[in-house]
Amino acid sequence: MLDPKLLRSDPAAVAANLARRGFKLDVERLSALEESRKKWQMRVDELRNERNLHAKTVGKAKAQGQDIAPLLQQVESLGADLSKVESELAGVQSALDELLLGLPNMLHESVPEGHDESANAEIRRWGEPRKFDFKPRDHVELGEKLGQMDFAAAGKISGARFSVLSGPLARLQRALIQFMLDLHTGEHGYRELYVPYLVNAQSLTGTGQLPKFEADLFAVKGESELYLIPTAEVPVTNLVRDTIVEADKLPLRYVAHTPCFRSEAGSYGKDTRGMIRQHQFEKVELVHLARPQDSYAEHELLTRNAEEVLKRLNLPYRAVALCGGDIGFGSAKTYDLEVWLPGQQAYREISSCSNFEAFQARRMQARWRNPDTGKPEPLHTLNGSGIAAGRALVAVLENYQQADGSISVPEALRGYMGGLESITAA
RNA sequence: GGAAGAGUGGCCGAGUGGUUUAAGGCACCAGUCUUGAAAACUGGCGAGGGGGCAACCCCUCCGUGAGUUCGAAUCUCACCUCUUCCGCCA
Numbered sequence: 001m002l003d004p005k006l007l008r009s010d011p012a013a014v015a016a017n018l019a020r021r022g023f024k025l026d027v028e029r030l031s032a033l034e035e036s037r038k039k040w041q042m043r044v045d046e047l048r049n050e051r052n053l054h055a056k057t058v059g060k061a062k063a064q065g066q067d068i069a070p071l072l073q074q075v076e077s078l079g080a081d082l083s084k085v086e087s088e089l090a091g092v093q094s095a096l097d098e099l100l101l102g103l104p105n106m107l108h109e110s111v112p113e114g115h116d117e118s119a120n121a122e123i124r125r126w127g128e129p130r131k132f133d134f135k136p137r138d139h140v141e142l143g144e145k146l147g148q149m150d151f152a153a154a155g156k157i158s159g160a161r162f163s164v165l166s167g168p169l170a171r172l173q174r175a176l177i178q179f180m181l182d183l184h185t186g187e188h189g190y191r192e193l194y195v196p197y198l199v200n201a202q203s204l205t206g207t208g209q210l211p212k213f214e215a216d217l218f219a220v221k222g223e224s225e226l227y228l229i230p231t232a233e234v235p236v237t238n239l240v241r242d243t244i245v246e247a248d249k250l251p252l253r254y255v256a257h258t259p260c261f262r263s264e265a266g267s268y269g270k271d272t273r274g275m276i277r278q279h280q281f282e283k284v285e286l287v288h289l290a291r292p293q294d295s296y297a298e299h300e301l302l303t304r305n306a307e308e309v310l311k312r313l314n315l316p317y318r319a320v321a322l323c324g325g326d327i328g329f330g331s332a333k334t335y336d337l338e339v340w341l342p343g344q345q346a347y348r349e350i351s352s353c354s355n356f357e358a359f360q361a362r363r364m365q366a367r368w369r370n371p372d373t374g375k376p377e378p379l380h381t382l383n384g385s386g387i388a389a390g391r392a393l394v395a396v397l398e399n400y401q402q403a404d405g406s407i408s409v410p411e412a413l414r415g416y417m418g419g420l421e422s423i424t425a426a
Numbered sequence: 427g428g429a430a431g432a433g434u435g436g437c438c439g440a441g442u443g444g445u446u447u448a449a450g451g452c453a454c455c456a457g458u459c460u461u462g463a464a465a466a467c468u469g470g471c472g473a474g475g476g477g478g479c480a481a482c483c484c485c486u487c488c489g490u491g492a493g494u495u496c497g498a499a500u501c502u503c504a505c506c507u508c509u510u511c512c513g514c515c516a
Contacts, residue, residue, distance in 0.1 A: 041476065045485040052485090055497035059444035072496050079496080244436065365473095369436085374455080376436095376473075 001362040002103055008034060017106040020113060020324035025103070033096045040089035047082045051075070101205070102212055105359040107324055108296075108333040114323030120336070121323070126307070127316030129340045130399060137405070138343025139397040140274040143169060145405045146425050149275075160272075161264060161279045165393075168423045172409070173282060173393045175416035177257050180284040180309050184386055188305045190255035190286065195235035197258060198226040203238040206364030208330035208356075215265040218279075228261035232285035233383040240289055241364035244376045250368055251298055252289040255386065257282065274394065276348065281390035288382040291368060292358065295380035296333075299355040303335045306351045306386040312412045315395050316340040318347055332357045337387065343398045350391045353384025 007014055007030070015025040054075050061068050112121040143149025148169035154162035165173060184190040198220060204210040204227055209217060218228040229235060236254050245252070260283050271277035286305060290298040303319065310317045322334040331354035338347035358378035361367065367376040400408045407423040414421060 038476075041485080045476065048486085049484055051496075055444075055495095058496050062444070068496080075496055246436085374471090 112323040115325035119323035125318040136342035184255040193256040232258040240366040286386040351385040
């Protein structure tokens with residue numbers, strides 16, 4: 001949610017910023033609703049005040065043993081009047097809330113201008129794409145040839161966009177996850193978390209998936225209204241929902257491995273082959289909760305920590321700053337990490353690191369106590385994949401493939417693979 | 427799944443229809459005292475919305491939502507969460 005004070009005081013500036021992402025803010029509708037809200041609010045306050053004053057008078061009269069019947073007569077119609085204006089206010093308020101919850105975050109000034117991913121700005125590039133003396137295969141061909149990646153079986157069990165891994169390949173994914181968790185907890189100072197995979201609607205509203213993106217989520221059938229998490233960002237960030245964090249506790253840096261579930265509605269025809277875009281995938285997520293003045297330094301740090309995973313795995317990648325037209329709904333600034341995939345001859349997203357500033361914090365009432373003002377103020381939330389394990393598996397397969405279709409195990413993972421150096425058909 | 431109990435400010439906790447303007451304590455902040463600190467004492471100390479040039483004033487918030495009432499932290503209903511006991515269970 002945007003700062004309501006800014007929205008009221010300078011809607012034109014907000015509209016200009018949101019226009020950079022191609023979002024048209026209806027300033028007239030907004031200010032009309034706001035004016036109407038104010039009008040009804042004042043009317044409601046007035047009537048309530050009247051009611052309260054009257055109730056006190058009645059209380060006093062009764063205490064003194066006076067007859068209160070004439071007093072009660074005086075306010076006969078007040079209750080009806082009040083509930084009428086209260087429902088007017090509630091109507092305006094819910095329309096306003098709906099509008100506010102649908103507004104994307106404002107962009108940081110450093111976000112590149114542009115309409116789509118072609119305008120994203122490359123920030124840096126690391127590693128040299130390997131030269132193959134044979135035609136590199138893609139991960140599907142490699143995995144199926146090894147007999148350890150089965151999309152047909154997954155299709156039978158669940159449907160499209162799922163996969164079954166077996167043997168060393170299944171272990172390789174687990175090794176990647178373990179390696180990442182150990183790196184972030186052991187060397188980068190993160191606290192590891194285990195969190196629920198099913199969350200309520202309030203949590204998803206807090207991080208911004210609801211109400212606008214319900215179609216991207218899986219909901220479970222049953223009495224309680226629960227959703228499968230699309231990312232660990234949801235349960236982890238919501239840890240600070242409705243809390244006030246003491247200043248000396250910040251920054252908080254959390255890492256969690258979870259499966260992620262996405263309906264991928266609207267992505268029909270995109271990445272239908274292989275493990276790139278699945279309904280279920282594994283991810284190690286980094287979440288930072290920071291003081292506002294530190295959040296951009298934290299953003300750089302978080303991104304570097306994610307990059308370190310790729311460096312240790314010796315996977316060539318580049319970092320890009322997403323432009324206004326490509327950036328996510330709640331983010332003020334996002335770096336994507338794109339790993340080189342020889343099978344596609346392209347850099348593909350493997351991590352997305354975003355600073356949400358106070359956008360999520362306002363939605364979820366996550367605050368810190370600012371020692372300068374002594375007041376609770378919204379803190380800043382950040383998150384990034386550190387990194388997506390499913391796609392990391394794809395990257396390892398394609399980058400570490402040998403001419404005979406075997407996969408050499410990256411040095412960093414061998415300890416997690418029982419010393420295995422090469423994955424061969426089994 | 428069954429039974430009983432509970433949910434109050436940053437934290438603990440009193441409050442069972444009307445001077446509640448939510449007692450008291452802890453923590454925190456400022457001051458007095460002190461070489462300094464601690465202790466003691468004095469004062470301050472929740473969040474959000476609105477009005478006013480201002481001093482200041484008004485509204486809302488006691489798990490959530492509905493209801494009863496002139497008036498609800500307090501009564502009623504539903505739901506959520508927690509605790510204890512029983513049952514079942516990885």
